Amino acid sequence: MPVPVSDLMLAAPQWFVLIMTCVTLLVSLWSGKKASPWTYGLSQVTLLGAVVITALMYDQPRTVAFYGNMIFDKISALLTIFVCVITAFVLLYSRDYLKQHKMAYTEYHVLTLFSALGMMVLVSSYSFISLYVGLELFTLPLYALIALRRDAAVFAEASMKYFVMGAMASGMLLYGLSMLYGATGTVDIPSIASAIVGLPQGQHLIIVFGLVFVLAGIAFKLGAVPFHMWVPDVYDGSPNTVTLMIATGPKIAAFGLVVRLLAEALPDVHVAWQHGLILIAVLSIVLGNIVAIVQTNIKRMLAYSSIAHMGYMLLGIIAGTASGYSASMFYTLIYAIMSLAAFGLVSMLSRDGVDIQRIEDLRGLNARNPWLAFMMLLVMFSMAGVPPLAGFMAKIAVLEAVISVGQVWLAVVALLFAIVGAYYYLRVVKVMYFDEPIKKTDIELPSMDMRVAMTINGLSVLILGMFPAVLMGLCRAAF
Amino acid sequence: MLTNYFPILVFIAIGIAIGGGALLLSRLIAPHRPDTEKLSPYECGFAPFEDTRLPFDIRYYLVALLFILFDLETAFFVPWAVVLRKIGVYGFSTMIIFLLILVVGFIYEWKKGALEWE
Numbered sequence: 345m346p347v348p349v350s351d352l353m354l355a356a357p358q359w360f361v362l363i364m365t366c367v368t369l370l371v372s373l374w375s376g377k378k379a380s381p382w383t384y385g386l387s388q389v390t391l392l393g394a395v396v397i398t399a400l401m402y403d404q405p406r407t408v409a410f411y412g413n414m415i416f417d418k419i420s421a422l423l424t425i426f427v428c429v430i431t432a433f434v435l436l437y438s439r440d441y442l443k444q445h446k447m448a449y450t451e452y453h454v455l456t457l458f459s460a461l462g463m464m465v466l467v468s469s470y471s472f473i474s475l476y477v478g479l480e481l482f483t484l485p486l487y488a489l490i491a492l493r494r495d496a497a498v499f500a501e502a503s504m505k506y507f508v509m510g511a512m513a514s515g516m517l518l519y520g521l522s523m524l525y526g527a528t529g530t531v532d533i534p535s536i537a538s539a540i541v542g543l544p545q546g547q548h549l550i551i552v553f554g555l556v557f558v559l560a561g562i563a564f565k566l567g568a569v570p571f572h573m574w575v576p577d578v579y580d581g582s583p584n585t586v587t588l589m590i591a592t593g594p595k596i597a598a599f600g601l602v603v604r605l606l607a608e609a610l611p612d613v614h615v616a617w618q619h620g621l622i623l624i625a626v627l628s629i630v631l632g633n634i635v636a637i638v639q640t641n642i643k644r645m646l647a648y649s650s651i652a653h654m655g656y657m658l659l660g661i662i663a664g665t666a667s668g669y670s671a672s673m674f675y676t677l678i679y680a681i682m683s684l685a686a687f688g689l690v691s692m693l694s695r696d697g698v699d700i701q702r703i704e705d706l707r708g709l710n711a712r713n714p715w716l717a718f719m720m721l722l723v724m725f726s727m728a729g730v731p732p733l734a735g736f737m738a739k740i741a742v743l744e745a746v747i748s749v750g751q752v753w754l755a756v757v758a759l760l761f762a763i764v765g766a767y768y769y770l771r772v773v774k775v776m777y778f779d780e781p782i783k784k785t786d787i788e789l790p791s792m793d794m795r796v797a798m799t800i801n802g803l804s805v806l807i808l809g810m811f812p813a814v815l816m817g818l819c820r821a822a823f
Numbered sequence: 824m825l826t827n828y829f830p831i832l833v834f835i836a837i838g839i840a841i842g843g844g845a846l847l848l849s850r851l852i853a854p855h856r857p858d859t860e861k862l863s864p865y866e867c868g869f870a871p872f873e874d875t876r877l878p879f880d881i882r883y884y885l886v887a888l889l890f891i892l893f894d895l896e897t898a899f900f901v902p903w904a905v906v907l908r909k910i911g912v913y914g915f916s917t918m919i920i921f922l923l924i925l926v927v928g929f930i931y932e933w934k935k936g937a938l939e940w941e
Contacts, residue, residue: 346913366927373934 351409354416356401357394357424358464364390365457372450379449384439387453391432391460398424412532413474418822419673420468423600426677427467430592430684431460436797437688438585440790444695447492447583455485455492456589463593467600472521472531475604479517479565482597483510486590493583502581509564509574517561523554524609533609540612552616558605559620565598566654567647569627576639579647580701584694587643588687591650592680595657599676602661607669614664621662622754628655629758633765642703645768646686649727652765653679656742659758663745670819671741677815678726678738678808685723685801689716692789692798703772708781713788717776719802726805728769729762733809741816885937896925 352359368386375382398421406417435456442449462482469475487510491503525531527550528539540551560571567575579587606617632652639645657679660672693716694700710717726735739762743755789795808815864871903910903918932938 346911362924366924369927369931373931 347410351414354401354404354407354409355414355468357398357428358461358468360397361390361394361428361457361461361464364393365454365461368457369450369454372453379443383450383453384435387435387457388432390457391428391435394464395425395428395432398428408470408534410474412534413471414468415470416468418818419600419603422673422677422818422822423467423596424464426680427460427463427593427596430596430680431456431589433684433688433797433801434585434589434592436794437588437684437691440794441583441585441691441694445493445495445583447585452489452492452585455489459483459485459489459589460593463597463600466597467604469604470533472525472533475533475601476514476518476521478597479601480514482594483514483565486510486586486594489586489589490578490582492586498581499583502578505574505581506578509578513561513564513571516557516564520554520557520559520561523550523557527551527554533604536609537611540610548613548616551610551613555610555613555617556620559617559624562598562602562605563624565601566595566658567651568624568654568658569631569651570624572628572631572651575651576644576647579650580641580643584643584687584691584700588684588691591646591683591687595650595654595683596676596680599657599673602658603669603673606661607664611664618662618664621658622751625655625658625662626754626757628652628658629761633761633768636765636768639768640702640704642690642700642706642772643687645703645772646683649765649768650679650683652761653683653727656739656758656762659742659754660745662751662754663749665745665749666823667748667820668742668745669823670816671738671745673819673822674741674812674816675738677819678734678805681801681804681808682723682726682735685719685798685805686727688798688801689720689723692794693787695790703775706772706776707779708784709776709787711781711784712786716787716789716798719798720776721773722802722805724769724772726809728766730766731809732806734805734812735809737809737812737816882940889932889937 364386368383368390371386372380372383401416402418402421402425404416406415408415435453438452441447442452459482462478462480462485464478466475466478466482469478487503487507490506491500493499521531524536527543527547528536530536530539543551563569564571564574579591582590606621610617628651632648632650632655636645636648636652639648653675657672657675660668660670660675662668663671690700693706698705700706706720709720722733726733729736729739739758743758746752746754746758789798864875866872899921900918903914907914
């Protein structure tokens with residue numbers, strides 16, 4: 345059974361990234377130096393090329409390819425573009441940190457690219473097989489990335505934890521998927537959706553049984569309560585740039601996983617997964633926001649904040665309407681941008697023997713570099729949901745979605761804990777602006793392109809908050 | 824559907840009963856008179872030379888890792904070769920793509936010196 349050329353064309357971004365990643369690896373091997381500019385340059389070309397290719401394909405109609413294993417639609421295109429752009433920023437933010445801490449330069453880039461490739465495969469998968477392949481391809485390089493810094497045992501520990509947890513999550517997910525396969529006799533997402541409609545009532549038990557495991561797997565990958573235990577430990581125990589990587593792209597990919605599995609494969613058992621998700625979302629919002637208050641380590645604090653944010657993101661999915669899904673998509677993309685800026689700043693300021701770990705390390709940032717402090721302020725306010733920043737618009741969108749389906753109490757809980765959450769974001773701002781710095785010297789990002797990127801990243805939070813219509817429109821068009 | 828699994832449950836129960844039962848019976852019936860000689864590890868009649876938990880060269884680990892990689896690849900190749908006539912150009916080109924990706928990895932490990940012992 346040959347594959348038509350049009351199918352191969354449809355997977356052009358994935359092909360491009362695959363080939364270019366191999367080229368990057370080979371060129372870096374022959375360039376001789378430990379940290380070759382070729383590695384970095386080719387990696388950026390790879391990602392930007394994939395963005396351009398996907399953008400050119402954006403207007404193509406929704407097409408299923410590779411015998412139902414792959415789909416090209418607006419969801420996959422938009423998520424692919426965001427994954428690539430964000431990974432490009434991650435590489436830019438990491439460049440200096442990698443050199444400063446003597447991490448394996450080539451390996452970091454190549455593994456990151458492979459992980460991005462996995463995310464691209466995941467978001468455009470249309471059967472359980474390609475979904476799982478994409479999921480593994482994006483998580484396996486992450487385990488290795490965490491262990492890349494070998495100068496302390498804590499990194500190996502975090503890597504091990506992430507690996508064990510990730511393997512368990514994959515196992516749960518696979519078990520759930522096998523149950524769904526057993527009940528419907530197919531692994532194609534649209535066939536499953538139509539098979540469930542025709543099932544007799546008794547068979548639904550197996551579906552629901554499988555669904556519970558699928559939800560557990562999804563919650564693991566998202567890092568939502570009660571499967572969140574790995575999040576703070578892994579964020580804290582990874583090198584700062586790898587935390588940056590884990591906290592951004594994978595969230596987008598995990599959103600793709602949720603949409604493909606719940607919204608597209610199982611829309612007819614919506615009621616069944618809605619209950620599970622409500623529990624997961626409420627627990628995540630409550631626990632994430634409350635436990636973040638007592639954290640003194642900035643990476644742990646942001647980890648708990650990510651747990652809470654994943655809870656908010658799930659609200660739109662719970663609504664189960666097209667506007668709910670697009671609100672969730674908007675939330676995920678905005679969260680990825682915010683967390684990119686926050687962890688990016690933490691990574692880039694970790695230089696010259698300083699490794700930013702505690703919130704205290706940001707003391708008096710305003711006196712040392714007002715512009716960076718302002719960028720961080722925008723991001724923190726946005727995460728707290730202060731208007732007119734992007735985080736506020738994102739929260740509005742998901743709350744609107746749950747209210748429109750009559751789950752007002754969910755919106756009330758979410759809102760109350762958003763206020764609780766404001767405390768710990770504002771504390772970072774207080775530390776930056778009102779505490780005396782320990783060292784009075786000026787601090788600056790290592791190079792011009794990083795300063796420009798940080799500025800774009802920080803201001804995008806403001807601009808997307810004031811003019812959300814473009815991105816919101818793209819998200820709406822996807823569903 | 825679950826009734827199909829009942830024989831497996833029975834099998835597990837019998838397995839546990841036989842395996843655990845033998846241990847339990849020997850615990851209950853057999854006489855226990857341990858002494859130092861009986862409890863010490865047996866090494867062909869003379870006293871053991873050293874601890875069994877030896878640290879060993881990490882390079883063995885690397886070799887083992889590479890071995891399993893190529894061993895799996897061979898296991899993948901053999902069935903492919905057997906049905907090559909039936910799967911035609913499509914099957915052939917798919918495997919070539921796989922092989923190319925594998926070669927990139929091979930070049931990487933070669934260039935990194937993973938194949939050299941010293």
